Amino acid sequence: MAATAQDSLAPLRSGEGKKDEDREEETEYSPFYGIEKGAVLQEARIFHDPNLDPRRCSQVITKLLYLLHQGETFTKKEASDVFFAATKLFQAKDPHLRRMVYLCIKDICPGSDEVIIVTSSLMKDMNSRVELYRSNAVRVLCQIVDGQLLAQIERYLKQAVVDKSPVVAASVLVSAVHLIKHNGEIIKRWVNEVTEAAQSRQPMVQFHAVALLHALRASDRLAVSKLVTQLTRAQVKSPLAQCLLVRYVSQVIADSQPGPGGESRPFYDYLEGCLRHKSESVIFEAARAICNLRDVTARELTPAITVLQLFLSSSKPVLRFAAVRTLNKVAMSHPMAVTNCNIDMESLISDQNRSIATLAITTLLKTGSEGSVDKLLKQIGGFMSDIGDDFKVVVVGAIRSLALKFPAKQRALMGFLASVLREEGGFEYKKAIVQAILELIQEIPDAREAGLGHLCEFIEDCEFTFLSVQVLALLGREGPTTKEPARYIRYIYNRIILENATVRAAAVSALASFGARVPELTARVVVLLKRALYDNDDEVRDRATLHLTQLGGAAGGPEAICPSLQLNLAAMEGALAAYLASDDTQQPFDVSTVPKAAPEAKLPKPQGGLMAAAAAGGTAAAAGGAAAGGAAAAGSAGGAGAAAGYSSQYEAIIKARPEFASLGPLFKSCAPVRLTEEDTEYAIHAVKHVFAEHLVLQFDCTNTIAEQCLEDVSVMLDLAEAPEFEAETVLPLASMPLNEVGQCFSVLRRPAGISAGKMGCVLKFTVKEIDPSTGEAEEEGYEDEYQLEDVEVSGSDHIRPLGLANCQCSASPNIRLLCSADSLLLLLLPPPHHQLEDVEVSGSDYIRPLGLGNFRGAWESLDPATEREDDYGLGPREALQDTVETVMGILGMHPCEGTEAVPPNARSHTVLLAGQLPGDVRALVRLSFGMGADGQVAMKVVSRGDSEEASEAVHAVIQEA
């Protein structure tokens, strides 16, 4: 009988004697060959047969489940048909069929409305005297019921918790753990029964009872701690339950405040005791928990390391892996504690399981002492050839950090890197090695000559253009200052002869660098460069020509070949773009006007226009972000830095206009907003400047069409949706320059305090065609309009962060004014610093010691009558830290006293924020966050201000968001 004859009706398990030899030899034999959903569903009709054939029915169920497992899906109709039919099978007495029916109901449950059909049958089974019926019925029921039905069967379930049979009790407890999410109230009533079950001698019953007890208390830290105290004293025998307990204990330890001085942790003794348990999983769980303790001491670690060391020599890969993974983690923070395991670890280098071997190597490299480096390298050398590239990259990374740790061993480590560089390998691997060598050359002076030598050898036979170019650039930079620069010339010149155009061009530049910086080589380099003049690639020829001219003294002379451009690249780009956009390209571009290094490059020339301003603003933001790196408030600090940056740049523009003098000091400038699509005829950006009683909208306009001349440009504002604003003056732009930025302004009067709204914008201008023959604009023009996107003014535009962010830009004059605005908070700040990093450090250093007194002082100095309080539900959140950052971002205020950092695992937290509103009005906010068991976050906002409006404004901003 061939397999093709196996139609879907053939029995699944071939009958006793029907097996013939043909089928035995059939290689692709499968009982499900040619199975089809439609046919199986047809077949399921036998469920309705009054004379049930149990064996055939369970075969059909298996087929249905097979289809499901192969990814087939049933429509709702099909599922409910099968479901109905399957309920008929409860009439059969066959236990195997019954077991299959249970499984089938769980997998094919079409919806809660159909569930009612099976509940009575299941309830009957729940009271059966056969324990397996009881347990399975409980599991099925709990999986498919809703809350209402659950209340009906609760009585039976509660009884089942203390059932004599372990399988029944375990089933109901597991189901309860699942149910607790939606029906916690019902489960809570079972506490007495569950507590009794936790004393059970049956391991799985105890395990699930402990899990359930904890789940019932998970939201209450105190109760968890009590439970843990209770359970650690009681007899918990089940290994899995004990693993759970270890986890709870480490949670309690993590939540508790570390004791002062050398006071031992609570429960540490318990963890240590678990290290002597007879079950390996408990031992490991405890060892892992000890290794992960916060600020663990070497003495606490020792017993854990000892048991892990035993695991290292186990015959089971899983044990070895578990141990080496944990030790690898410990080695990062406590390398000395792991050194005892080094001998065992070394034998793992040749482990069959590559994950284990790699972890062992990286651990060894982390813990290795200076003396063992050579031995280690020898061992790894033999191992490198038979592992995959991704593992090799990890090893190379570890070697690099080892070399940086022991510079004295660089010769051996460099030699190792060189030897692996010679072997076969993919791009990622080679790149990792080259990067490692590059870093060593830079960090360790002694390694330079050897490293360059290895790299020269490498590019002799390198298939990766990217790496060749990188190495050549490095040779050009570092080579000339070595003892024997001449020896590199040959390697580089070989590239000019043998390689592709990209590499040739890089080689020409590298060669020229030697010529420029080593006078005795100049003549020889010139000879070599001349040969490149006939190269068939343009770039190579151009470079050769340029460099030859430079070496001859023209075009900037030899110094120009390798200029040390210590420029702020973003500012450079901005300046170049501005230069290209200006008409005056007759004058050569003056590099000296570009700011030099990043920290000083805060304030480009006011005439630099929008692009330079935006570019530098971006740098300031990036620098601010980088400086705050790792700090919890990185995002907000970066943003604040950028905002402050904008203020300082635009202030110059505003000050240059006498029209604005009457408006008083500028309070805040917002980041530019684009009002046109990319690549349209006109590029318009709007910048909102907030004054005490005015809002100035600055429109940066750029014309991109050369054939048109735009004159008398202004922006018409539609204030229908911003009733609080009143148009005062419009300062039009006489002519919109081509590819350059010109400004027109609209001044709006607004009430003091916070006013929000949306304004429609229409650009109005007079178009004059430019005659292409003469290049002059025609006399007659026509008026035209251009619809722009709306400008929105929101509450947060009026809030300026107070505190740290202000001192970041202390170079600008208006910031000192800001500082004095809130002397309370900034009283202890150091005199202005110019370097961002310095300010970051000192800022946080000085703010923290202010302690609570300062915020409280400020808080209490404000009139309690201005206090406004409100509660907000924020919905489910992952963690409080993200929530805090989001809210701080919305408010645009500055955190005080380091309250922006939420302690790990905290379920509630209070953040203190300070901000300033127009008119030097302070607003202080106390945000209290609380997280419920289900991840729902609630926020209470209490604000006070110099005026009631200020306090209300905070709530307005939050409600808006």
Added chain:
Amino acid sequence: MDTTCPTVKSLIVLDSEGRRIAVKYFAPEWGTVSSQANYEKSVFAKTSRTNARGEAEIIMFDDYLVVYKCLGDLMFYVTGSLNENELILYSVLQAFYEATSTLLRQQVDKKTVLENLDLLLLVMDEIVDGGLILETDPQTVASRVSMRGADGEVPITEQTFSQAFASAKEHLARSLLK
């Protein structure tokens, strides 16, 4: 759910070419069949060339910890999250393949398993319930799958069916080898 409880993300049995025999996913990240298939493909690609016949092996990749064991021409996998206790996952795997092998009278190969797929599905159902570990003792699992203890209402012929079948097959195999 309580995050401290040890959980299993999936149980998978694949054949020697990486094709699915039976799978059970408990974690929500594999909601679609295609994501499941992708996961099985990458697991198989990373494990098929290793030797997991003697002792169960372990591999860590992406965000998963996978313990696996090769039996006959089949691969048994248990997946857990990265911070799971490796040894607990291992005990689940052990229960998984040992119970299967007991029920199939040590005849674990693709053909036998497919012929007795119902038993394999029940083993999976008895070991893990919705991601939580229900039982890890292979003998207990095997006896629950075969509904031992539910007699009284059970015809004896049914009870010993798989046994009779296995011995008949063994007999046949022996006669063929001669």
